Amino acid sequence: EWKxxxxxxxxxxxxxxxxxxxxxxxxxxxxxGVARWLAEQGALVTVTDQDSAAKLQxxxxxxxxxxIQLQLGGHDPELLNxxxxxxxxPAVDKIHSDFFHSARQRHLxxxxxxxxxxxxxxxxVIGVTGTVGKSTTTAMIHLAIKAVLQHRRAENTCWLGxxxxxxxxxxxxxxxxxxxxxxxxSSFMLEDLPWIAFSPHIAVVxxxxxxxxxxxxxxENYAAAKQNILRFQTRTDTAIxxxxxxxxxxWGAYTPAxxxxxxxxxxxxxxxxxxxxxxxxxxxxxxxxxxxxxxxxYQTAALEALAHFAGLPHRLQLVHTSVSGVRWFNDSKAxxxxxxxxxxxxxxxGKCVCIVxxxxxxxxxxxxxxxxxxxxxxxLGIGSTGNVLVTGAILAGMPPExxxxxxxxxxxxxxxxxxxxxxxxxxxxxxxxxxxxxCASYDQFSNYEQRGDNFAALAKRF
Numbered sequence: 001e002w003k004x005x006x007x008x009x010x011x012x013x014x015x016x017x018x019x020x021x022x023x024x025x026x027x028x029x030x031x032x033g034v035a036r037w038l039a040e041q042g043a044l045v046t047v048t049d050q051d052s053a054a055k056l057q058x059x060x061x062x063x064x065x066x067x068i069q070l071q072l073g074g075h076d077p078e079l080l081n082x083x084x085x086x087x088x089x090p091a092v093d094k095i096h097s098d099f100f101h102s103a104r105q106r107h108l109x110x111x112x113x114x115x116x117x118x119x120x121x122x123x124x125v126i127g128v129t130g131t132v133g134k135s136t137t138t139a140m141i142h143l144a145i146k147a148v149l150q151h152r153r154a155e156n157t158c159w160l161g162x163x164x165x166x167x168x169x170x171x172x173x174x175x176x177x178x179x180x181x182x183x184x185x186s187s188f189m190l191e192d193l194p195w196i197a198f199s200p201h202i203a204v205v206x207x208x209x210x211x212x213x214x215x216x217x218x219x220e221n222y223a224a225a226k227q228n229i230l231r232f233q234t235r236t237d238t239a240i241x242x243x244x245x246x247x248x249x250x251w252g253a254y255t256p257a258x259x260x261x262x263x264x265x266x267x268x269x270x271x272x273x274x275x276x277x278x279x280x281x282x283x284x285x286x287x288x289x290x291x292x293x294x295x296x297x298y299q300t301a302a303l304e305a306l307a308h309f310a311g312l313p314h315r316l317q318l319v320h321t322s323v324s325g326v327r328w329f330n331d332s333k334a335x336x337x338x339x340x341x342x343x344x345x346x347x348x349x350g351k352c353v354c355i356v357x358x359x360x361x362x363x364x365x366x367x368x369x370x371x372x373x374x375x376x377x378x379x380l381g382i383g384s385t386g387n388v389l390v391t392g393a394i395l396a397g398m399p400p401e402x403x404x405x406x407x408x409x410x411x412x413x414x415x416x417x418x419x420x421x422x423x424x425x426x427x428x429x430x431x432x433x434x435x436x437x438x439c440a441s442y443d444q445f446s447n448y449e450q451r452g453d454n455f456a457a458l459a460k461r462f
Contacts, residue, residue, distance in 0.1 A: 162184040352375075
């Protein structure tokens with residue numbers, strides 16, 4: 001009942017003069033879009049964040065010139081006394097937040113940025129989720145649709161947003177009913193879709209593996225959050241599932257929508273600039289979306305665009321090629337063992353120095369360590385989990401002289417350069433350095449972008 005009343009409130013309410021608290025500004029502006037949009041609707045907006053003003057300067061600058069109030073350095077329960085609506089940032093761990101529980105005990109209406117957008121968006125929504133590769137898949141879908149629209153000389157637009165980009169709330173006045181919107185949806189975003197009982201018109205699920213268990217607690221909870229992308233679809237909607245994933249292929253049971261499956265056939269590769277079977281799968285998902293839209297006849301235009309797709313930053317991104325021909329790949333976005341394994345498999349076996357480790361999200365690393373031992377030419381560990389991964393690789397058969405805990409990324413890069421020089425003269429030449437950490441970055445970096453940028457800058461020294 002609380003959720004149903006909240007849904008109606010967020011959808012139909014006149015915001016003018018209403019007091020809204022946005023919980024979580026974020027160091028990278030996660031709450032900026034919704035705060036600005038609500039203020040433009042006439043709401044009296046206060047943003048609260050646990051971080052200090054010193055840590056939030058970049059985000060605060062994006063609110064300059066507005067009448068939005070800021071209360072930083074903690075969530076003061078007094079803010080809830082006269083609150084008409086609480087907007088919760090997806091990054092907020094609601095289970096362990098006293099501020100959130102206090103708001104719920106008061107039966108305050110709540111929503112999220114993505115929920116507000118979905119409730120007000122007039123266009124068809126294509127949502128993409130999965131543990132690994134959802135950003136690249138989302139980008140490929142967006143690219144394929146834009147290529148088809150251009151080929152058809154259509155006047156409608158395809159918008160890109162969600163977890164992959166900025167908030168689209170500010171674009172609502174420009175989004176038309178015949179446009180298309182492609183959204184990357186994380187488990188944190190999907191967790192709250194039951195608040196509005198909505199799922200995308202076309203829902204794409206790429207795969208499922210353990211991730212964010214420090215937040216969701218169990219695989220069952222994590223999977224349930226992901227399944228919300230399907231749960232509220234209607235019979236006129238479409239679900240697109242990866243038939244190569246043993247778990248995801250069974251998820252047709254969670255939706256009343258038409259279900260399409262995609263897979264990577266043997267000996268039928270799509271010409272792509274980005275390496276790996278996983279990118280072949282991502283491209284197949286994009287083609288399945290065209291089929292769902294009734295555009296199968298325009299696949300040629302989409303394939304031509306996909307052939308030139310160079311990949312996304314921090315996702316198996318080639319950032320440097322040295323004079324000697326050594327290639328340096330930044331895959332800092334690989335914050336799970338499954339994602340890192342995907343990158344490792346895309347490399348030539350035994351020819352790659354792999355830099356792994358970071359913040360501990362309590363993921364099961366045993367299979368990843370076995371694959372490191374079997375596929376990597378050498379392993380360098382960094383961060384709080386680096387030593388565990390190096391030890392695991394050695395126990396799985398990696399020669400101890402080719403596995404070492406370097407501690408920091410800079411030390412690992414120095415060692416990688418030294419090993420490459422030695423290997424060039426030996427029987428096992430290696431020609432690739434891959435940063436694919438299998439872990440989050442929070443122990444040594446603010447985020448995976450900062451980690452990847454540091455890697456790219458250090459690579460250019462060689």
